[in-house]
Amino acid sequence: MATPRSTPSARPYHHGDLRRAIMSAALETIAADGPAALSLRDLARRAGVSHAAPAHHFKDRAGLLTAIAAEGHELLAGALREAEDLREAGVRYVRFAREHPAHFQVMFAPQLLRTGDVELITAQALSDAALRDAVAGVPARDRGVESRLAGVAAWSLAHGFATLLLAHNLDDALGGGEPEEMFREVAATLFRPGAGPDTDTA
Amino acid sequence: MATPRSTPSARPYHHGDLRRAIMSAALETIAADGPAALSLRDLARRAGVSHAAPAHHFKDRAGLLTAIAAEGHELLAGALREAEDLREAGVRYVRFAREHPAHFQVMFAPQLLRTGDVELITAQALSDAALRDAVAGVPARDRGVESRLAGVAAWSLAHGFATLLLAHNLDDALGGGEPEEMFREVAATLFRPGAGPDTDTA
DNA sequence: CTCCCATCTGGTCATTGACAAGTTGCGCGC
DNA sequence: GCGCGCAACTTGTCAATGACCAGATGGGAG
Secondary structure: OOOOOOOOOOOOOOOOOHHHHHHHHHHHHHHHHOHHHOOHHHHHHHHOOOOOHHHHHHOOHHHHHHHHHHHHHHHHHHHHHOOOOHHHHHHHHHHHHHHOHHHHHHHOOHHHOOOOOHHHHHHHHHHHHHHHHHHHOOOOOOOOOOHHHHHHHHHHHHHHHHHHHHOOOOHHHHOOOOHHHHHHHHHHHHOOOOOOOOOOOO | OOOOOOOOOOOOOOOOOHHHHHHHHHHHHHHHHOHHHOOHHHHHHHHOOOOOHHHHHHOOHHHHHHHHHHHHHHHHHHHHHOOOOHHHHHHHHHHHHHHOHHHHHHHOOHHHOOOOOHHHHHHHHHHHHHHHHHHHOOOOOOOOOOHHHHHHHHHHHHHHHHHHHHOOOOHHHHOOOOHHHHHHHHHHHHOOOOOOOOOOOO
16 A cells, blocks of 8 residues: 555556555455456556566466465455354354355365465365354254265355356345344254254155 | 269259257267367258358357257256156256256356247246146155255255266266266255255254 | 665567458358 | 349457466575
8 A cells, every 4th residue: 555556657567566456456356356357457457567577476367366376265264263163153254255256156166276285285274263163062962964065065065055156046036134243043953952944754 | 063962963052951060069068078168050051051040040149049948958857757657867967967968057057048038038938837847756755855945955956866877977976977867866865765965953 | 875686667579369352162042 | 944032151450368498586505
């Protein structure tokens, strides 16, 4: 923010924080129109630098998206760490998807990323661990319920809800209500003993 | 070279079923490398036609993806209709995602589609109805459980599982087992009265 | 003060999506 | 059985883009 970007004429040779500027612009575009709408040259224009400048910070398109994904995993890990129980972790998962839709989309689009990137893998390990801890926080008196299954169940539910939410597939069901509140209700119907809708198939 | 390709007889001016050929090639590419890797010109080359031929059938890139999404909704609706109960519908949802990964990805990527397209909307209505019917099939003796919530819960769980599966986020948890079987177990732990892992928060 | 090198510039090339205008030949009406 | 309309396909073109390269710039370490 220390750069005189508000005065377009007096642009110094060195941007100051181009990496952050490019990332922020990218997040805006992705949140609005998806990763496919990203143009490195457009980001450069918006940051007021030459068309090749972004490459120095991110190498290429995949590099930029990988950096975003890594940042997303760190943010998600931080959010999950603050949750007190599994249900709250789920709520925070959904909230994360709402507040950081661009990060969220990119994090789970491995086709767009450099999956071997060290920073990405490190960050993924963070959010993975946070997820695992959240599941492990549930009293392990779940006789038949393997922790592995419980983890997949909880993750699937939160991830599916968040994904459908961002794709506007829950707009009807929401009817204007707060998504997090609805997720809380949904989780309550499933994760409460003796209250799940029975499939009747024994 | 006016090679007859491998298809029967020399390649006539009229391809015969170019629309289907383009779609099939597109599905291959998307399944392998995602929608972002799609190139209309490459599809044309693979089909042995000129670079502008696809436009006549699909107008543009969004048109092709919209056609794929519509077909996907029809296929999904068909698959769900054959399910006998909600859990089986979930299994079929997951299986659909596995057998038609390209369709699945595109169906839930509204940013790539012409969301106003009539064929798409019609097909969406089909799969929506199939989903609703599957949920409605559950004995409505779910006092506290609104049908709306139960629907969102079931859809979220299946969709999240399928999405994470395709993004290779469940590879570890699966350990080589069949995804559908694991989903069946996951659903069993949640959708069986008194067996869900308790969050302990009242 | 000087020089190193991260940062940024300008240029280039192949590829792509979209559009425009022309060509081919199937099949329908007569 | 025959011409002709129209859908299917063609070639040509243009602006935009990602990636790469050599060079200019200037902040800061020594």
